Amino acid sequence: YLQSMPKSVTIKLREKHIGGACQLFFRSSPLKIVRGIAQFMFDETGDRYLDCINNVAHVGHCHPHVVEAGRNQMSLISTNNRYLHDELVILAERLVKTLPKPLSVCFLVNSGSEANDLALRLARIHTKNKDVITLDHAYHGHLTSMIDVSPYKFNLPGGPEKPDWVHVAPVPDVYRGKYTYPDDSQSVELLGQLYADEVGVMCRKSKKEKGGVCAFIAESLQSCGGQIIPPDGYLKKVYEYVREADGVCIADEVQVGFGRVGTHMWAFETQDVIPDIVTMGKPMGNGHPVAAVITTPEIAKSFCDTGVEYFNTYGGNPVSCAIANAVLDIIEEEKLMERAHRVGNHLLNRCEELKHKHSLIGDVRGKGLFVGVELVTDRKTRTPATAEAKHIVNRMREEKILISRDGPDSNVLKFKPPMVFSSQDADRLVDTLDRVLDELKGNTRTVTNLKLEVRVTPIDDVNAEAVLKTNMTQLLKSS
Ligand code: PMP
Numbered sequence: 001y002l003q004s005m006p007k008s009v010t011i012k013l014r015e016k017h018i019g020g021a022c023q024l025f026f027r028s029s030p031l032k033i034v035r036g037i038a039q040f041m042f043d044e045t046g047d048r049y050l051d052c053i054n055n056v057a058h059v060g061h062c063h064p065h066v067v068e069a070g071r072n073q074m075s076l077i078s079t080n081n082r083y084l085h086d087e088l089v090i091l092a093e094r095l096v097k098t099l100p101k102p103l104s105v106c107f108l109v110n111s112g113s114e115a116n117d118l119a120l121r122l123a124r125i126h127t128k129n130k131d132v133i134t135l136d137h138a139y140h141g142h143l144t145s146m147i148d149v150s151p152y153k154f155n156l157p158g159g160p161e162k163p164d165w166v167h168v169a170p171v172p173d174v175y176r177g178k179y180t181y182p183d184d185s186q187s188v189e190l191l192g193q194l195y196a197d198e199v200g201v202m203c204r205k206s207k208k209e210k211g212g213v214c215a216f217i218a219e220s221l222q223s224c225g226g227q228i229i230p231p232d233g234y235l236k237k238v239y240e241y242v243r244e245a246d247g248v249c250i251a252d253e254v255q256v257g258f259g260r261v262g263t264h265m266w267a268f269e270t271q272d273v274i275p276d277i278v279t280m281g282k283p284m285g286n287g288h289p290v291a292a293v294i295t296t297p298e299i300a301k302s303f304c305d306t307g308v309e310y311f312n313t314y315g316g317n318p319v320s321c322a323i324a325n326a327v328l329d330i331i332e333e334e335k336l337m338e339r340a341h342r343v344g345n346h347l348l349n350r351c352e353e354l355k356h357k358h359s360l361i362g363d364v365r366g367k368g369l370f371v372g373v374e375l376v377t378d379r380k381t382r383t384p385a386t387a388e389a390k391h392i393v394n395r396m397r398e399e400k401i402l403i404s405r406d407g408p409d410s411n412v413l414k415f416k417p418p419m420v421f422s423s424q425d426a427d428r429l430v431d432t433l434d435r436v437l438d439e440l441k442g443n444t445r446t447v448t449n450l451k452l453e454v455r456v457t458p459i460d461d462v463n464a465e466a467v468l469k470t471n472m473t474q475l476l477k478s479s
Helices: 007-017 064-076 086-097 112-127 188-210 234-244 267-271 297-304 318-333 336-357 386-398 423-447 464-478
Strands: 033-037 040-043 048-051 105-109 131-135 166-169 213-219 248-252 277-280 291-295 361-367 370-378 404-406 412-415
Touching: 048 423, 064 318, 086 105, 086 291, 086 318, 105 112, 105 297, 112 213, 112 248, 112 277, 112 291, 112 297, 131 188, 166 188, 188 213, 188 234, 213 234, 234 248, 234 267, 318 336, 336 361, 336 370, 336 423, 370 386, 386 404, 386 412, 386 423
Parallel strands: 131 166, 131 213, 213 248, 248 277
Antiparallel strands: 033 040, 040 048, 105 291, 277 291, 361 370, 370 412, 404 412
């Protein structure tokens, strides 16, 4: 399985021909991944990595049933959805069965961005309103229309300007958000109300000044903003406000759907709400590009009544549908939702234990196999430990464990592994993290009385980090 091209040649070709904006993980020393099985990935030297971040490889990398379904359908026919095909209607029926009424009409698309773009289009046509309410730090996709509603992107220094019809509500982060626990309230429910009221104010203003809201779009648990679990009652109240202002509620389940939260198939269910439009993607094809929008007959009718055909060349092609059906088979047969619940609880408990040992851990939160560990330099001020988080992600990679970090200050360690992740994997992850955190304590003690000035000359070498490390080690030894 080893790829024949030396890694250095792959890097050179990539630098030459792939847009620089497409960033690599571990930029100074990127990984070349050539194969995956279940929760593991292998590099070109055969080294095996425990994958704790790939929520796309939902049922495990290269699951044989998914591969087989794709291969079979590929050898029969792949065409567009203007022809009848059983895989398409079976998939639609199966997805609808997982959702509450009246969500029953599907549109098959190819990516999460496309799904959210279509959701917004449906909302516009149905409500005839323009104002969209989104959450701070949210990301909903790479299309121009989605960057418009993604503060995660438009708030970056080089990002585009926020359109005036987009309104950004505070993210319901009870640890480091606008209202925190226990500073602003002793009751989490009340925090839900405080955060929801922020959306309520926007809704009333929009209704008064513009005639109404088009949509409220949010991940039911915000992943891009740093693994945020909203307080109980938050979405319920928000949805009420949005509907009072004639808007529709879009639940972006692109990252958090398909049973990841362990207790439910869809993350919005943990907030006891029913959206008007649900978008899904990533895990749906286990790596194959397939996504969907599911809405109510009423909203679908408004779209149909425009008389404009919706045609999507690849959306709903039989190969994608066969693959998505295979993914659903595995979620059911291997009881992956129950597994996410069991293993997720174990992982959360173990992370909580770590919190008692390491003061760098300020908060541990999650649902199922969607877990965040927020690092702070000071628990009282909750100051983000960004540099430490970066160091930890890199050290874990050296230990052959892949994790990532996110949040506005990039200080939240993110775990969202394939759902075949086991309790033993969780133990290995936490034990290694424990060791790395111990090291960090040791390092801090060693360097507190040292003041070093390091001048770094940029060099065109992928091993720059290793070279720097060796030089630093020698410098420390000699000083
Ligand atoms: N919504 C959310 C919450 C996402 O995380 C992403 C991708 N990271 C998208 C939408 C866009 O999906 P895609 O990259 O498949 O277009």
